[in-house]
Amino acid sequence: MSASTKLSTAVQALCVLAADRGGAHSSESISRATGIHPSRVRGILAMLAGEGMVVATRGFSGGFALARDPRHIHLQEIYCAVEERKAFHLDVTRAGGTQYPLPSRVNGWFLSLFADIQVQIEDRMRDITLADILRHIRLPQS
Amino acid sequence: MSASTKLSTAVQALCVLAADRGGAHSSESISRATGIHPSRVRGILAMLAGEGMVVATRGFSGGFALARDPRHIHLQEIYCAVEERKAFHLDVTRAGGTQYPLPSRVNGWFLSLFADIQVQIEDRMRDITLADILRHIRLPQS
DNA sequence: GTAAATTGTCACCGGTTCTGTGACAATTGA
């Protein structure tokens, strides 16, 4: 994994919110715009709300809205909010201790390399804002 | 996922081969050094043999041996040989055509971003050779 | 105060992928 589809889903939902910042959008309406199941929309936007990118209000006429200007929402934030596993994940649980020194040495080296690459990727994503994405995909304004 | 354990396994096996280039190493002996199942060793080294990094000889006193100097075996080659899926994979099969224009636009944008990142990662791996890895892990010479 | 709308969250199912393992044909040298 891996960048799963969660990242894409999150960005799609944010695009809907950014396209009309007049009021709150329900998960139902976001689902109509994207084809994503409402429960999934709620689950993913709840993660973004937990990181302060989105404001979620319950109850009648509730829904989701952007908490900030799209120019100040960075792709790296979105990525970190929805992806718990790193892009390059290496399972080291099976590196059998001292019996096999080679696997643990190699895995240790890989872990530091992957951490390095991860930083590189996140730096790259830190330079991309939601406003940039909106500009590139030329969202058909509703 | 995505850098699976296959990459680590491949590097471990190559380290064994590089540590003693005198003769061929059987999958059995590589298994003893790494704890990896012999069948798995064969499967992964067969991929590397297909890309010309390793020479595999069948029959009595057969086995695997490096085909080149470790200074000329690059991590990027190993990675491409064993990993069929890209690190950043995005499943776009579910982007439902014209009914939902937003998902396909966002996914298209992501695909190009991920392709870019993939190039960055592979460039990084192209600068690392098997000899570099051996130096860093200080392989206990047999 | 009651009802409706909405989020938050959990649980379940089905599909896919990965790993570990065994088995066996093909090949090669003694």
Next chain:
DNA sequence: TCAATTGTCACAGAACCGGTGACAATTTAC
């Protein structure tokens, strides 16, 4: 001829992911 070895397939178990439904908690409208 026989033993050793690769190449390759198949199978099971685990883990993960996406899709879906259900329901409690919360808030507004009336």
